[in-house]
Amino acid sequence: MITRASVRRCRVEFHKPLPSVATKRDATTSEGTLEMKPTSSGYADVNGIKLYHETYGNGEPLVLIHGGLTTIGEIQGWCSRWRRRGR
Known part of the structure; x- marks a missing residue:
């Protein structure tokens, strides 16, 4: 059971950048983070x-649907890893 006290103790951090793997298509922004360009959108x-x-990579599609307070920009780190195996 979730109580008010347990909710107050929870620490939730949003908008933390996800790790990314650099590729030829990636560019570094002024903040030093990686930015990927979609193959189509x-x-x-x-x-x-x-x-x-947005579409990244080629091959069998994998659909990612962000939810809550997550944005498409925050899941780019996942896309850079998965686009090697699909799109």
Whole structure:
């Protein structure tokens, strides 16, 4: 059971950069973090909702859906590792 006291003791940190693996397509920003460029991006109409998407790599697709307070920029570290095996 989650109590108010246990919630107050929890320390949650958001917006920490994820580790990334440098590749030829990566560029270093002024802050020294890696930035990846998607191979394609755009909007898709999904059940009347305009949904933004980015594609990295080639091959079998792996769909990542961010949630909560996570942004597409924060999962780029994951994309750099997985794009070698798929897109």
